[in-house]
Amino acid sequence: MTGSLAQPAAKAAKKRFLRFGGRETGVALALLVMCIALTLLNDRFLTTNNLLNIGRQVSLLGIMAVGMTFVLASGEVDLSVGSIYAFCGLVTGMVIVAGYGLFAPLVLGILAGIVIGIINGLLSTYGRLPSLIATLGMLSMVRGAALILTDGRPVTVNAKNGAAPDVLAQFTFLGQGSVGGIPMQLVFFALIALAGWFLLARTSFGFRVLAVGGSTKAARVSGISVERVKIAAFALMGGLAAFAGILSIAFLPSGQAGRTGLGLELDVIAATIVGGTSLAGGEGTIIGTILGVLIIGVLRNGLVLTGVSPFAQEFLIGLVIVVAVAIDKWTIRERRI
Amino acid sequence: MDRSPVVSFQRIGKSFPGVRALSNVSLSLNPGEIHAVIGENGAGKSTLMNILAGVLAPSEGTLMLDGQPLRLASPLDARRRGIAVVFQELSLCRNLSVGENVMLPALAEIPSWQLIRRARAQAQSREILARLGMDIDPATPLRDLSVAQMQLVEIARALARKVRVLVLDEPNSALSPHESEHLFNIMRQLRAEGVAIVYISHHLNEVLALSDRISVMRDGELVESITDLTGIEVPHLVAAMVGRDLGDAAPYGITHPPRDTAPVLSLRDFRVPGEINGVSLDLRPGEILGIGGLPGSGKDILAEAIFGLCPRSGTVTIAGQTLPAQKPMAAIRAGIALIPADRRNGGALLSMSVAQNVVSSTLDRHSKIGVLRNDLIGETASQQIRAFDARVSGPGQVMSTLSGGNQQKIILSRGIVSEPKVLILHEPTRGIDVGAKAEIYAILKRLAGEGLAVLMISSELPELVLHANRVVMMAHGMVSRDFTGAEISEQNLMMAASVQPAHLSEVEGAA
Numbered sequence: 001m002t003g004s005l006a007q008p009a010a011k012a013a014k015k016r017f018l019r020f021g022g023r024e025t026g027v028a029l030a031l032l033v034m035c036i037a038l039t040l041l042n043d044r045f046l047t048t049n050n051l052l053n054i055g056r057q058v059s060l061l062g063i064m065a066v067g068m069t070f071v072l073a074s075g076e077v078d079l080s081v082g083s084i085y086a087f088c089g090l091v092t093g094m095v096i097v098a099g100y101g102l103f104a105p106l107v108l109g110i111l112a113g114i115v116i117g118i119i120n121g122l123l124s125t126y127g128r129l130p131s132l133i134a135t136l137g138m139l140s141m142v143r144g145a146a147l148i149l150t151d152g153r154p155v156t157v158n159a160k161n162g163a164a165p166d167v168l169a170q171f172t173f174l175g176q177g178s179v180g181g182i183p184m185q186l187v188f189f190a191l192i193a194l195a196g197w198f199l200l201a202r203t204s205f206g207f208r209v210l211a212v213g214g215s216t217k218a219a220r221v222s223g224i225s226v227e228r229v230k231i232a233a234f235a236l237m238g239g240l241a242a243f244a245g246i247l248s249i250a251f252l253p254s255g256q257a258g259r260t261g262l263g264l265e266l267d268v269i270a271a272t273i274v275g276g277t278s279l280a281g282g283e284g285t286i287i288g289t290i291l292g293v294l295i296i297g298v299l300r301n302g303l304v305l306t307g308v309s310p311f312a313q314e315f316l317i318g319l320v321i322v323v324a325v326a327i328d329k330w331t332i333r334e335r336r337i
Numbered sequence: 338m339d340r341s342p343v344v345s346f347q348r349i350g351k352s353f354p355g356v357r358a359l360s361n362v363s364l365s366l367n368p369g370e371i372h373a374v375i376g377e378n379g380a381g382k383s384t385l386m387n388i389l390a391g392v393l394a395p396s397e398g399t400l401m402l403d404g405q406p407l408r409l410a411s412p413l414d415a416r417r418r419g420i421a422v423v424f425q426e427l428s429l430c431r432n433l434s435v436g437e438n439v440m441l442p443a444l445a446e447i448p449s450w451q452l453i454r455r456a457r458a459q460a461q462s463r464e465i466l467a468r469l470g471m472d473i474d475p476a477t478p479l480r481d482l483s484v485a486q487m488q489l490v491e492i493a494r495a496l497a498r499k500v501r502v503l504v505l506d507e508p509n510s511a512l513s514p515h516e517s518e519h520l521f522n523i524m525r526q527l528r529a530e531g532v533a534i535v536y537i538s539h540h541l542n543e544v545l546a547l548s549d550r551i552s553v554m555r556d557g558e559l560v561e562s563i564t565d566l567t568g569i570e571v572p573h574l575v576a577a578m579v580g581r582d583l584g585d586a587a588p589y590g591i592t593h594p595p596r597d598t599a600p601v602l603s604l605r606d607f608r609v610p611g612e613i614n615g616v617s618l619d620l621r622p623g624e625i626l627g628i629g630g631l632p633g634s635g636k637d638i639l640a641e642a643i644f645g646l647c648p649r650s651g652t653v654t655i656a657g658q659t660l661p662a663q664k665p666m667a668a669i670r671a672g673i674a675l676i677p678a679d680r681r682n683g684g685a686l687l688s689m690s691v692a693q694n695v696v697s698s699t700l701d702r703h704s705k706i707g708v709l710r711n712d713l714i715g716e717t718a719s720q721q722i723r724a725f726d727a728r729v730s731g732p733g734q735v736m737s738t739l740s741g742g743n744q745q746k747i748i749l750s751r752g753i754v755s756e757p758k759v760l761i762l763h764e765p766t767r768g769i770d771v772g773a774k775a776e777i778y779a780i781l782k783r784l785a786g787e788g789l790a791v792l793m794i795s796s797e798l799p800e801l802v803l804h805a806n807r808v809v810m811m812a813h814g815m816v817s818r819d820f821t822g823a824e825i826s827e828q829n830l831m832m833a834a835s836v837q838p839a840h841l842s843e844v845e846g847a848a
Binding site for chain 1 (some may be wrong): 675677697708
């Protein structure tokens with residue numbers, strides 16, 4: 001953000017920490033407490049292997065949460081991301097199996113996600129539908145399209161189904177491989193998070209997203225095209241959801257239209273909101289989103305390690321979401337008045 | 338008929354921290370009488386009515402009901418005693434039916450565990466609506482009504498209970514002349530039934546035609562209560578409201594004429610559906626042109642329509658080039674900067690920093706291939722903070738934590754950073770303290786002196802009189818009259834504002 005403007009560097013840094021850091025410090029602190037508790041409770045938690053495992057497990061969620069930060073910060077919401085994830089992953093998988101190499105299927109899958117995102121954006125702006133409704137409809141339509149396309153059958157990317165061996169090797173490397181011990185999925189998440197941070201915090205596009213989400217009218221008075229900014233945020237979201245879906249199919253390496261990414265949109269929104277992005281728009285940081293994603297990832301991992309039953313896990317994750325957002329809301333009220 | 342007052346205000350005073358809103362007001366409301374209360378914005382009419390409505394408690398003096406001192410605990414308390422106040426802002430539930438809206442206060446008092454007898458409520462509401470001459474099915478959804486009909490529903494709600502005192506605050510602001518006449522007949526009918534009616538209006542001709550008694554307020558005091566209206570005319574009321582012995586001179590008006598140059602902004606046959614019916618204006622560099630008018634005159638949509646925030650027709654020319662409609666970015670590029678009326682909802686980006694607010698309309702200039710140049714943004718912001726003498730802790734301060742005056746300075750600086758040829762301000766000093774107001778006027782004068790063309794749209798007549806070179810008054814969506822130099826007086830402006838539609842031709846406002 002622009003906290004460092006024209007002030008002595010040290011003073012500015014302190015101000016920025018207090019103002020923009022306030023929210024993230026709370027989330028970071030909660031994450032730290034969770035990590036310490038799990039380290040004490042279970043000696044398998046703080047191992048390189050387990051941490052890398054958590055990193056890989058949260059990567060796809062994280063990639064989508066970066067996109068969701070833009071959509072929520074612009075004052076909209078996207079419920080169709082789980083369906084985009086499934087549809088685009090399956091499309092890419094099918095085209096690879098059909099023998100079109102690697103590059104073309106990847107581009108096609110991501111483009112499909114961007115196009116669906118643009119449709120979401122058009123409906124929510126010029127179409128004047130609330131994005132909650134528009135993307136709820138798209139959630140169903142896109143999943144339906146995936147079912148029609150695959151006839152409900154699983155898509156598996158392997159040599160038996162016709163994938164060329166070299167293409168198959170490269171494709172599965174994207175999902176399963178690692179570089180210097182770091183899973184490729186985590187590498188992608190890190191790169192996308194870095195790019196997302198730069199885009200939101202340092203570019204005029206990010207500025208416009210926050211301005212539009214903060215006050216549509218004030219943004220218009222400033223000459224910002226509210227519609228274009230929102231459509232761009234949806235397009236970005238669509239592209240990232242598609243990419244996450246492709247990585248998912250590269251990892252497994254299969255998917256099924258009726259199951260892949262079902263209900264994923266709620267996890268993505270929850271992680272983003274736990275990270276401090278405002279559902280009402282105008283506020284959000286990528287650093288917060290990363291922390292939100294990690295909280296959910298670490299919690300899930302910790303509950304498995306400590307042997308909590310899957311049923312109780314589900315309950316506890318919901319509880320953490322409610323508590324995290326409640327604390328955030330209550331502290332906002334104090335700050336605002 | 339019993340002519341002893343229903344309600345009387347006895348030496349009522351009301352102070353807010355730092356402000357004396359009312360002092361020593363004594364006023365009687367008699368049954369069977371239409372009592373007009375007039376005065377400029379801020380004269381104390383609303384405060385007085387809020388005391389009567391039980392919204393505010395008086396700091397001094399007593400309110401009497403039937404000769405007994407009265408302490409109202411709440412608006413509901415006032416309503417139970419037969420005092421109904423219809424405020425100008427509609428307070429209806431759009432999701433409910435007309436009948437439910439009319440009966441809402443009564444329905445709201447039924448405990449939740451009791452059933453509502455819908456048929457009876459409907460029949461009752463139908464009766465009340467009929468009394469107002471509204472032939473409308475109570476089951477109609479409220480949202481299907483026109484604003485004019487909604488205003489009548491609001492009045493119907495007041496009549497749903499026994500009413501002894503009825504306060505109508507600008508009740509016909511959304512009504513057509515024909516509908517207004519209908520409302521006036523209802524008021525006369527209620528008067529005949531013995532209701533004490535308080536009528537608040539800026540439309541002085543209507544006040545004279547309708548009232549039995551006129552009380553004039555100014556600066557929180559009652560300056561005149563006229564019981565014998567024979568021979569009283571609008572100029573007399575205006576003089577009483579304005580208070581100064583005006584003659585025809587503009588005592589504080591800026592006299593230096595604008596430079597004799599070509600206009601930088603021209604409107605020709607400018608129209609906004611339902612709001613503005615053909616306005617032509619010219620604005621020259623170095624000039625502060627004031628636009629005034631009553632609510633509903635069209636002046637309140639003018640700024641946003643020129644800037645491109647709502648649909649309009651007609652031509653807008655800026656420095657010789659025609660401006661496309663509904664393209665705010667094109668307006669900014671052509672050299673228009675807009676300072677909207679509502680800072681909280683439209684002017685300021687409240688959750689963002691001062692620096693971000695300063696540069697939000699000039700992002701292209703403050704970024705390089707889309708990447709923000711924070712050094713440049715900080716420089717611009719610091720410069721502007723100094724130039725406007727804004728009291729902020731630094732460019733990083735969050736906008737929402739600033740006072741109204743400082744927010745307005747920052748929003749003004751945003752406009753100036755875009756290097757405009759024309760600065761359009763809508764209610765530039767609303768909700769700003771006196772000191773900051775003076776600073777903002779000084780800034781406007783300096784900017785005009787530097788050759789900027791300033792269009793200042795305001796509801797505050799003193800603001801127009803004291804701080805504009807030229808004033809155009811609007812009425813009924815058209816230009817009523819154009820004033821320069823010594824003609825600019827509150828009296829003249831007010832006369833022009835309350836002109837009847839029949840007297841308006843489509844005058845060329847161009848000077």
